[in-house]
Amino acid sequence: MAIAEEIRPTTDALLKTTAPKRPANMGQIIRWGLLFLGGILMIMPIVYMISTSLKWPHEIYNLKLIPDEPTIENYTFVLQDGRFFWWFLNSIVIAVITTLCNVLFDSLVGYTLCKFRFPGRYIIFIAILSTLMIPTEMLVIPWYLMSQQFGWLDTYWGIMFPGLMTAFGTFLMKQFFETVPNDFIEAARIDGLNELQIWWTVAMPLVKPALAALAIFVFLGNWTAFIWPLIVTNSVEMYTLPVGLSSFGDEADVAWELIMTGAAISTIPTLIVFLIFQRFIIRGVVMAGLKG
Amino acid sequence: MADLALRDLVKTYDKTEVLHGINLDVHDGEFVVFVGPSGCGKSTTLRLIAGLEEVSSGTIEIGGTVVNNMEPKHRDIAMVFQNYAIYPHMTVRKNIGFGLRSSSAPKIQKEARIDEVAQLLGMTDLLNRKPDQLSGGQRQRVAIGRAMVRDPAVFLFDEPLSNLDAQLRTQMRLEIKKLHQRVGSTIIFVTHDQVEAMTMADRIVIMKDGYIQQVGTPSEVYHTPANTFVAQFIGAPAMNMIPGEITNNGSIQLETGGLIDAGLAARSGQKITLGVRPEDLSEHAPASFLEGSIAVREPLGHETLIYVNTSVGEFVAKADGRHPPDVGATVRLGALQENLHIFDAETGSTLA
Numbered sequence: 001m002a003i004a005e006e007i008r009p010t011t012d013a014l015l016k017t018t019a020p021k022r023p024a025n026m027g028q029i030i031r032w033g034l035l036f037l038g039g040i041l042m043i044m045p046i047v048y049m050i051s052t053s054l055k056w057p058h059e060i061y062n063l064k065l066i067p068d069e070p071t072i073e074n075y076t077f078v079l080q081d082g083r084f085f086w087w088f089l090n091s092i093v094i095a096v097i098t099t100l101c102n103v104l105f106d107s108l109v110g111y112t113l114c115k116f117r118f119p120g121r122y123i124i125f126i127a128i129l130s131t132l133m134i135p136t137e138m139l140v141i142p143w144y145l146m147s148q149q150f151g152w153l154d155t156y157w158g159i160m161f162p163g164l165m166t167a168f169g170t171f172l173m174k175q176f177f178e179t180v181p182n183d184f185i186e187a188a189r190i191d192g193l194n195e196l197q198i199w200w201t202v203a204m205p206l207v208k209p210a211l212a213a214l215a216i217f218v219f220l221g222n223w224t225a226f227i228w229p230l231i232v233t234n235s236v237e238m239y240t241l242p243v244g245l246s247s248f249g250d251e252a253d254v255a256w257e258l259i260m261t262g263a264a265i266s267t268i269p270t271l272i273v274f275l276i277f278q279r280f281i282i283r284g285v286v287m288a289g290l291k292g
Numbered sequence: 293m294a295d296l297a298l299r300d301l302v303k304t305y306d307k308t309e310v311l312h313g314i315n316l317d318v319h320d321g322e323f324v325v326f327v328g329p330s331g332c333g334k335s336t337t338l339r340l341i342a343g344l345e346e347v348s349s350g351t352i353e354i355g356g357t358v359v360n361n362m363e364p365k366h367r368d369i370a371m372v373f374q375n376y377a378i379y380p381h382m383t384v385r386k387n388i389g390f391g392l393r394s395s396s397a398p399k400i401q402k403e404a405r406i407d408e409v410a411q412l413l414g415m416t417d418l419l420n421r422k423p424d425q426l427s428g429g430q431r432q433r434v435a436i437g438r439a440m441v442r443d444p445a446v447f448l449f450d451e452p453l454s455n456l457d458a459q460l461r462t463q464m465r466l467e468i469k470k471l472h473q474r475v476g477s478t479i480i481f482v483t484h485d486q487v488e489a490m491t492m493a494d495r496i497v498i499m500k501d502g503y504i505q506q507v508g509t510p511s512e513v514y515h516t517p518a519n520t521f522v523a524q525f526i527g528a529p530a531m532n533m534i535p536g537e538i539t540n541n542g543s544i545q546l547e548t549g550g551l552i553d554a555g556l557a558a559r560s561g562q563k564i565t566l567g568v569r570p571e572d573l574s575e576h577a578p579a580s581f582l583e584g585s586i587a588v589r590e591p592l593g594h595e596t597l598i599y600v601n602t603s604v605g606e607f608v609a610k611a612d613g614r615h616p617p618d619v620g621a622t623v624r625l626g627a628l629q630e631n632l633h634i635f636d637a638e639t640g641s642t643l644a
Binding site: 150181183185186187188189190192193202204206 | 343344365394395
């Protein structure tokens with residue numbers, strides 16, 4: 001026993017011991033190289049966006065990363081342009097409302113399909129999923145005709161209505177609700193809560209990581225949406241940011257420096273949304289790991 | 293607290309009947325344990341009482357009221373689940389107080405009730421913790437606290453100890469029993485562990501394949517089992533079963549060669565199964581009816597289990613813990629007449 005303890009290192013000793021450094025082998029070098037290349041590919045457009053936003057118009061076709069004469073004139077111009085403020089506001093309103101609606105409706109439908117047994121449940125789920133197979137381009141014409149009939153053209157409602165609930169979000173939430181044990185729901189039922197209270201008080205807090213992921217997907221999707229807002233809006237005041245930015249300049253001369261400046265500013269809300277919700281996603285992943 | 297009555301309770305899933313007319317009366321303040329192997333219908337019965345499943349036919353009465361069509365929340369019951377079902381996003385205080393959400397009592401009264409329950413369960417210091425900061429036993433106590441806080445007519449426990457380790461299970465078993473003695477509530481407790489059933493119950497309900505096999509006190513089901521299933525399910529190691537036949541003069545001729553005077557002349561020619569508990573088999577009995585060699589010994593400290601190979605199979609007996617017979621030794625075993633259980637070989641029902 002004494003000998004065994006002598007030769008067996010304690011946990012503390014094991015923790016303190018640093019693993020001996022081994023020279024990297026060729027496989028590792030290739031892996032690191034590919035990751036580095038991937039990283040460069042991902043970050044270059046952002047770097048060029050910021051670089052271009054700091055250039056004067058005569059310099060924008062110069063591929064240098066650091067401008068010869070850096071300027072913040074483009075930022076001043078864009079921020080002082082009244083249109084940009086409206087586009088920004090439109091995008092915020094649309095993205096926030098659509099995100100909230102998705103979190104609410106997708107989770108309600110997902111929860112219902114997951115936790116209730118009723119005739120036709122499976123058919124409804126398949127019907128919702130099958131809409132994923134229809135490309136947006138095909139839906140644009142019926143959406144437009146609908147909007148025209150209902151008088152929704154050039155309105156917030158017209159821009160938002162196709163995305164207030166998504167098949168992907170419903171599917172995502174249904175799959176996450178599958179991980180909520182039925183005992184939780186039954187216990188709440190016995191404790192006197194109605195079904196809506198159970199969904200809100202018990203089930204929703206348990207799928208926060210999924211809600212966070214859904215919120216990020218929906219917010220980004222709506223923040224960057226281009227085709228449908230372009231089609232459904234007519235007045236400059238109703239443009240969203242991507243539509244508005246594309247209108248900088250004219251057919252003969254595109255003002256890339258202004259577009260890039262607007263794009264750089266428009267990344268700020270997406271960064272904020274990601275920073276707010278990412279901790280829920282990471283916590284979800286960690287929890288899933290610990291449970292097993 | 294209240295009486296509970298099950299009358300001709302039937303449950304079918306699609307076309308499969310899983311409970312076949314259960315009849316049972318549980319008295320006010322009684323601790324009743326449903327026990328049986330997996331798939332026997334004990335949890336289904338509990339879920340029917342809770343209102344989590346719909347009754348196919350028959351009635352459930354709580355406190356004299358038929359509750360078949362009542363929502364779970366209106367049945368005045370509380371349930372403790374196998375995996376605790378305490379909400380991970382809420383503190384212990386919120387978990388315990390969860391059952392009071394729908395109550396119209398003033399907040400101050402609710403808080404006082406939570407404190408009272410926490411004190412009763414020894415959890416006052418843990419009220420602000422989240423479930424992931426609690427041990428298995430503490431989580432189980434929170435689940436019990438959540439059930440207790442509403443002071444329901446009937447407590448339902450669905451295998452609440454099966455996720456705990458052996459030591460903690462023994463401890464919680466004792467705590468639940470003490471709690472019952474203190475609060476005196478009507479408790480229905482489901483388990484597949486016969487030791488839990490024996491140690492906790494006022495009465496045990498033994499189930500198999502959707503039928504009640506026997507209802508009785510722990511002593512009754514152990515000493516006078518109604519059939520071979522109960523005889524073998526209750527008690528560890530299980531009761532030995534020796535095939536035999538009643539002779540013309542009323543004795544039992546065992547296939548092991550032993551002959552026992554049973555005074556059952558009226559049943560001459562009937563095939564029977566003789567049941568003997570391992571602790572009742574002894575080398576010092578007046579007459580032996582089993583002979584064989586010891587194949588395996590299992591020392592348990594205070595006693596040793598010996599597995600005896602005979603011409604008709606293997607039987608188990610309990611021997612002295614200090615001086616057990618050697619492996620390979622031949623032993624002759626018998627039992628006192630009063631410790632023999634005679635069952636009909638065909639139906640398995642007890643004859644004497």
